[in-house]
Amino acid sequence: MQSQVTHLPVAARQVGRLSQSLMAMSLxxxxxxxxxxxxIDVIHNAAHDVRHSNAFPCH
Structure with missing residues (x-):
């Protein structure tokens, strides 16, 4: 069985990394x-409790 390997140009790999980084930051x-x-108090309070449980200062 033969396998084919496709090598992407360097520019394509950099665009892929850049787009993934931008999407992660946007999310x-x-x-x-x-x-x-x-x-919505439920959402805000849940996040507030998580911040406190992780010892992250929030106020």
Whole structure:
């Protein structure tokens, strides 16, 4: 059985890493923004309790 290996150009790998990094940062900022500024008390309080349980200062 023969296998074929395709090598991507360096530019394609860098674009892939960049897009993954940007998507991860966007997701993180979205989650922090939604939870941090949520007017729904259940969501905000759950995040607040998690921050305290991880010894992360929040106020």
């Amino acid at each position: 993180g900022l979205f989650i922090v923004g939604v939870v941090g500024f949520s007017h």
